[in-house]
Every structure is written in structure tokens, then in C-alpha cells.
């Protein structure tokens with residue numbers, strides 16, 4: 001994980017929960033789906049609401065503003081396939097969640 005960053009303690013986010021984290025000047029939403037962590041861009045592609053304030057249904061995170069659903073494993077948007085959200089690889093190592101940002 002060459003561009004990996006330690007962004008949270010794994011036990012700080014319970015299964016079924018999401019929250020916003022900041023890393024290297026970017027806002028990401030970190031999600032725990034049944035113990036597996038996923039990271040996506042925090043800004044909703046619709047009108048920019050914080051997806052970290054959204055609610056999770058399985059692996060679909062719903063935007064708090066208008067309810068668009070995003071599959072956090074792929075970034076796909078249920079209602080607007082042309083408006084996916086970017087995903088980032090996330091792993092747990094030594095009790096911490098690491099996220100890989102792209103090199104840019």
C-alpha cells in the first residue's frame with residue numbers, strides 16, 4: 001500500500017456505521033459493513049452533502065439530503081448510474097484502518 005494512510009482505529013467505528021474522516025486534505029467517508037471497512041469520497045455527487053452523515057443499509061450508504069444510495073464496495077449509485085462515487089482501498093492492519101489514496 002504505497003500511498004496508504006492510517007486514518008482510524010478499527011474499533012472506533014461499529015459495524016453498520018459511517019463517518020467522515022480527513023486525510024491529506026481530502027474528506028472521505030469511512031464505512032464499516034459487518035467488520036469490513038470501505039472508504040469513499042465524502043461529497044455526494046448530487047449536491048455535495050456529506051455522505052458520512054448518511055445511513056447504511058447493508059452495503060448501500062444513503063445520502064442524508066435526498067437519499068441517493070451508493071454501494072460502498074463499488075461506488076455505484078442506485079438511482080443515477082452516471083454519478084458514481086470514488087472508492088479507495090481500505091484494510092485493517094494492527095487494529096488500524098489504512099486507506100490508499102491515489103498517487104495524484
Ligand code: FES
Pocket residue numbers: 044045046047048049063064065066067068
Ligand atoms: S445531495 Fe446527496 S442525494 Fe442530493
